[in-house]
Amino acid sequence: MAEVYGEGTATLEVNGGGSATTSTPLTVSGSFKEGPKSSSRRRTSVRPSFDADNEFMTLLHGSDPVKVELNRLENEVRDKDRELGEAQAEIKALRFSERLREKAVEELVRNADPDSCFSNIIFSIQVPYVPSSWLTDELSKVDEKLKLMESLLESKNLEIKKINDEKKASMAAQFAAEATLRRVHAAQKDDDMPPIEAILAPLEAELKLARQEIAKLQDDNKALDRLTKSKEAALIEAERTVQVALAKASMVDDLQNKNQELMKQIEICQEENKILDKMHRQKVAEVEKLTQTVRELEEAVLAGGAAANAVRDYQRKVQEMNVMLNAILLGLANRVATVVANEWKDANDKVMPVKQWLEERRFLQMLAKKVETLTKAMEVEAKKMRREVAVMEKEVAAMRVEKDHENRAKRFSNSKGPVSAAQMLPGRYLL
Structure with a gap:
């Protein structure tokens, strides 16, 4: 009978005479003995890089759900790579064992004894462990090996057919020999001749063992076919x-690149927002100052006491504010340009966004136009105020002239003297 042991040795024993062993001195390689350990070493050598990537992603993202998804995908990729390596190693080991088994069967058929169909064979199969390499090369090699295995299986089937034909021929020869022996026994009827059963018994035992070996080989062939099909499906x-x-890994790379680009854009937008906030606060302060000056001017106009002096002070303040505004705008533009240039220079010497700079310049120009319109409106109001003040001064002067005329008329009426035209003329009045 044929016995297969758990340690990878297959033994064929025939109950007929003797036992012949085909010694194939094969030793278990170190890579096969220490397969799991070497794979664990490889995994430990790979883990630091993944830990560094995880630390980098943690610093980059914080508690971002994208980081969790990336870690999960990386773990799945590592698990699939490990499973693929184990499956490839198992496939290679099984194919190597099949090749050794086929060689042993061929050696058995080649060294068979004509008196006995088969002799005892003990051979050991030891499977080396081969580490996994690049996936595409391995897959192409596996396909080639599968084709080779199919051709070997076909040759094996042909050999089994030949063995069946030889079996049929041996059965026919046996039947013919039995018939001749019966005829000889019937013809001679010699008591000294041994019985036919004693002659045929060892032959029948050998034929029975041969049939058992053939059935065992057929079962092994069927098991090999099933194993090959299952390994092909795997x-x-x-x-x-x-x-x-691989698709998930490419998606992970794309997501990492997009995330880095988005983080850079977010940093740039934050810096731009800070600059715009500063500009907005400055403009709000300037507008508040302008509104305060407008209110003060309105109060000064309503007060009407020192309108001309207030107008002069206002004109002087407006001029100073225009000068200050121009200086502030120039300084702000220079600071914005330097800040943006420095920011973009730090970020891999990229070019400053022209659109953003044009928008900021447009915003500053709009503010300058608004300030100009306000100053023009205030100048118009100042002119109106000056005209009103001039009219009021004229009215005051006319009232003073009338009062002087009345006072002089009263004095002259009291003195009862003639009134000359020179006395009736008013004196000088300072406007």
């Missing part, structure tokens, strides 16, 4: 998982 599934893992 290989196809592994190819699919590898393709999915």
Whole structure:
């Protein structure tokens, strides 16, 4: 009978005479003995890089859900790579064992004894462990090996057919020999001749053992076919998982690149917002100052006492404010330009966004136009105020002239003297 042990040795024993062993001195390689350890070493050598990537992603994202998804995808890729390596190693080991088994069967058929169909064979199969390499090369090698295995299986089937034909021929020869022996026994009827059963018994035992060996070989062939089909299905599934893992890895790379670009854009936008907030606060302060000056001017106009002096002070303040505004705008533009240039110079010497600069210049120009319109409106109001003050001064002067005329008329009426035209003329009045 044929016995297969758990440590990878297959033994064929025939109950007929003797036992012949085909010694194939094969030793278990160190890579096969220490397969899991070497894989664990490889995994430990890979982990630091992933830990560094995780620390970098933690610093970059914080508690971002994208980081969690990336870690999950990386873990899945590592698991799939490990499973693929184990499946490939198992496939290679099984194919190597199949090749050794086929060589042993061929050696058995080649060294068979004509008196006995088969002899006892003890051979050991030891499977080396081969580490996984690049996926595409391995898959192409596996496909070639599958084709080779199919051709070997076909040759194996042909050999089994030949063995069946030889079996049929041996059965026919046996039947013919039995018939001749019966005829000889019937013809001679010699008591000294041994019985036919004693002659045929060892032959029948050998034929029975040969049939058992042939059935065992057929069962092994069927098991090999089933194993090959299952491994082909597992290989196809592994190819699919590898393709999915590669697609996920490419998606992870794209997401990381997009996330880095978005983080850079967010930093740039934050700096721009800070600059715009400063400009907005400055403009609000300037507008508040202008509104305060407008209110003060309105109060001064309503008060009407020192309108001309207030107008002169206002004109002087407006001129000073225009000078200050121009200086502030120039300084602000220079600061914005230097800040943006420095920011973009730090970020890999990129070019300053022209659109943003044009928008800021447009905003500053709009503010300058508004200030100009306000100053023009205030100048118009100042002119109106000056005209009103001039009219009021004229009215005051006319009232003073009338009062002087009345006072002089009263004096002259009291003195009862003649009134000359020179006395009736008013004196000088300071406007």
